[in-house]
Amino acid sequence: MSKLFPKSANKLPLQIIIYLGVLVGIATAGVTYYMTPKYTRVGYAPLQPVPFSHAKHVQEVGLDCRYCHSNVDKSAHSNVPTSQTCMNCHNQIKTTSPLLAPVRESAATGKSVPWVWIHKTPDYAYFNHSIHVNRGISCVECHGKVNEMDVVTHTQPLSMSFCLECHRNPAAALRDPKDVFNLDSKRLADQGEAGAKQAAAFVHDWKVKPPQSCSGCHR
């Protein structure tokens, strides 16, 4: 009877195990990197119907975040301004700019400008803006330096672990309440020893105790 398997086949099981190991390793590495919000979300900068530049409006015009996002300290949802808000200024300047045509049309007809949603939490996570900005968490913590962005880009993963990191150690992310809307300000914890002390006092006096269990965000 001839040999069914050549001698080299003896190595096969080992080879298979090694190849499989490598394959699984690559797959695992791939999934952990490519399938997490760190990869899928960060850097997302879609084209908007109107090329609105936050950098220009904040740094050149000097608008506060709350001029447009007027309900961020009242509501769960940070509102995107109505076209009427845009027209408060743009009925005076750049009244004929073709780039602003969608806004003018929207303000005239009442139909919405279809802004593309960038920072979106999943439907089952109930994030509330008002509680964060009223209690020392600045916009910049989740949205990055929007004041320097010409095109808004997703800078943080906004994954559950991202949320929890902060909820577990809120002192590290707190700002002086008056600095919340100043995106260039520093966190208290980054202001040396005095700042760290202030942050600890903040946590104590304001009874800061962010929820770490499911009911905090999921209903």
Added chain:
Amino acid sequence: MKRIFEHPAPSARELNGPTYWRSLDELAASPGFVDQLKREFPQGAAELDGVDRRHFMKIMAASFALGGVGLAGCRRPEVNILPFGKSVEGIIPGLPQYYATAMPLRQSAIPLLAETHQGRPTKLEGNPTYTPHGGASSLLAQASILDLYDPDRATAHRKGGAVLKAEAVNDLLASVGKTYTASQGAGLAFLADQSSSPTRARLVKKLRRKLPKAVWAEYEPVNDEPPIAAARAVFGADVKPIYQFAKAKRILSLDADFFHAESGSLYYAREFAKGRRVKSKDDAMNRLYVAESAFTLTGSMADHRLRLASSHMLALAAAIGTKTLDTEILKPLTDGLDAFVSQKWVEECAQDLIDHKGASLVVAGAHLPPQVHAIAYAINALLGNIGQTVDFVAVEPASAASISDLAAAVKSGSVKTLVILGGNPAYNAPADLDWAKLQVSVADVICLGYAADETSALAGTQLAAAHYLESWGDARTADGTVVPVQPMILPLFGGITQIEVLARIAGEASADGYALVSDTITALAGGDADKAMRRFLHDGILAGSAFAKTAVNFDQRGARALFRDDPKKIETFSAKNLEVRFVTDHKMDDGRFNNNGWLQECPDPITKISWDNAILVSPKLGKELGIYPQGSKLQIARVEENEFSIGKENSRIFELSVGGRKIKGPVHIQPGLSNYTVVVPLGYGRTVTGHVGKGAGFNAYPARTVAGSDVATGGTLTDTGTRLLLANTQEHWSMEGRDIVREANFDEYQKNPGYVDDIGTESHSPAIYGADKTPTNDNKLSREDRAKQTTARAKEIPRGGSMYATPKFDGHHQWGMSIDLNTCIGCNACVVACQAENNIPIVGKDQVMRGREMHWIRLDRYYSDGRAEGGAFGGEGNREIPEDPQVSLQPVACAQCELAPCEVVCPVNATVHDEEGLNTMAYNRCIGTRYCANNCPYKVRRFNFFDFNQRQLDSLYLGQLGPKGMPELVKMVKNPEVTVRMRGVMEKCTYCVQRIQNGKIQHKVAMAQAGRPGDVVVPDGTIKTACQQVCPVEAIEFGNIDDPKSAVSLAKAREQDYSLLGYLNIRPRTTYLGKLRNPNPKMPDYQSLPLSRVEYNSKNHPPSDHGAHGHEGHGPAPAAPKAEKKHGMIDTAKTLGGLS
């Protein structure tokens, strides 16, 4: 080591608890029932029908392959944010807005606050500004919002099949007015439903002045106001009574279901609870006598309940009157009553009323003849109750013609154009009028209706009516307070309102709803018109507009005139001569809510049947009809044919014949009915209705005539030989008849307020909180100390020596709930309020029959008759269906156990505790193993067997092959603050976590902005759960038990606070306050112990210590030897707890 916790076998001596039985199956321990007890879920509830594992894997393999193809779509889909183009005043995206409005119903209305999200109403709550209701609302009001988004509602105006535009409708209506101006309205007739709207009344008056010859008729199939003829005779004035139950210490109800069927029932229930609630042993408690033929919620609360045919109520009233008024005039009326009521019952009841002059009250049902009301008024007048427990207010006498008058006019051919405004006469008009035929004979019929129905189907012109949440209007509550009906949204389908129709026909200058209402209100209010209207809309009531109380004088001569006719001899009923009672259904009302899924699925509070109505017969009649089950197969109106019929009631269809008119319907044997009274709920069996209502129940209207519209006699029942499966939820989720509802008589409570601790296992249970910390010992502490102790225990770590790590309960609040069983009337409003708040889907009759209903809170209704001795399970003495049981009601939702059994078995940690003591449920983590439901002792977890929010109920089993998605309209009712759950996910009560979180956030934000950021604890009473908010009797307290002074802590500190199944050491955060009964020791039917306690005692104590106070001396010490054997499981638990 695997620990096996064996529940004590529920046999005669070992089962520790009163015998409650929720179904006759349970009482009889039929084999099917016992089998069901052993199963975690009813048969079929936990299996996937028609798909075996192999087939399942095949399908799944295919879908996995498809999933691979779909990987390209990994990128998140692009989603838009769509802000308003023009800013809208007041709207803040993400924050709800609240507007005052009201739900009109017949001659009254329920003031409401509507919650809207960006202009979309999602939830209704009672308007707290209207203090008589105190923010409560009813089952119907809660569910009415679903009708707004009913996909089957009328979406266009039509004439002869062609769609009419709004302008064409306006022209058409204006032309009606013009055509008949010349003839002064001769040939024109209106048929409207009843309304309390001052604007409508004003327009009708104008219209009738302009067209005096037009017929204005009003019709309602049911009458919920006392007949004005009685008041006119007795007091010589057009007045109606407003009862003040809170002031009444002794109440006698003559067939009056004032918790549900009477106008103003919400106010009455609330006031009744005020007199019923006992907070300490020094409080007084009212006593309720009820004589009734049906079994109503009011009857279930009675301390003395008399089963008596409605036709005999006059005799009973006369007998009570004879005694209380000390007169012989009424004596002839009572002839023959002795056969049905013992003389002593009447005398002692009457004496009790006499003993409480000025604090007693006699109430007669609206359906009873004027004579009964006249006697009730006379008793109230002579006992000095008028001005105390009952006020009279002047009302305008009805000037409208009746439907019979209109029918006569139509028959004579004098009606050329008929305008029908609301109502559904073709479905619900008295059968002897043959309305459908009459309506067709009119040349031109214009019908304003909300949805396509029996009436609009026969009309040439169909106008789509607007929902009340789309309408400008006004209404009066039962006490006459004018309330606004304010639109929350523009009419979704261009519907119009009655006042707009009337204004156009009357040729008013403006037919704009707002202008019409504004004219009425400003005229009523006086002063600055604009200001008055704004205040009216803001407050939701017109202050001071309630009917004025009028002094009334009892006029004996007038009253006598009512009794001039020779008294009819009292009729004796039998199986060959049945009394038939037509009653409004708890859910369908008169049929107007027929297409409302929330109401259809909500079980009837007494029969527990959902999706159907049934002919209710007494056990005695059942026996005579030969449908009385024998032996161990004792059950309701069916013989068990196979085990699959458990949970489904395999009912027989009978033909009910009254006066030659016949209807067919399933029969349900209902304990507690008058022997030969057959109760037929109205509102089902609609032929022209939407998808939900189609096929639900049978129509009882064809047996109703003008004369016998509420009570008819001479009925007979014959078996048709066919059967129908009814979805009856009463057998689901049984708790095996232990010490579930703990009750005592009021006198026992006064001697021993902590009686609840002598019932059940905890009195001799081992250390839940420590060896000497039994509930009995706790009750030796002062209330303040008990409240503080509760607070301390809420945060105790480790809890109960448990090895399972739960998070530290170190939040700023610790949530807890207390439910007062003494005031709960079982109205089911909490069930539907929860459904509306928490996006709970309906599952349909088929799924309910499989035990898959999704309600997060349910109302258990237990019967006890004191005879279920020797164990309810197959013992002797349980071979008869009791004719007169006591009822105990108990709402059960997730109790948020501190040591939650569901949590330890979840393989994926989808259900875990949070730091504030909530047993949270993370839907997106749940993989649907259902272990948690298996391990839940309360059976309050609900599983999404299908994608109820995405699939139509009739195509659930098609799975992926069926159509997906819901109509946009249906989606609009969803609460955006709560996740809409998908298939394969477990869900349950969360204490309305969305309200808790939003309440906390709003408080913290307000405090941070007010400069007091450290003030993070929400003030007591700010956060209310949906069930607590809606409860008309304020039975539910919810709040922070970390604060010993909060309302919930104070409630829990009351002596009669107990934990349901507390001996399991699960430490539920929801606890119950024991129920009390207040019977009169002099009454012949006096029970010295509640019947459930009699059963409890006879089961757990030898007959020797049986007796009036059989439980006295039943403390930990003497029971200890028994306890050791009895509670082997707990001892095991104790040992194991220390084992580690």
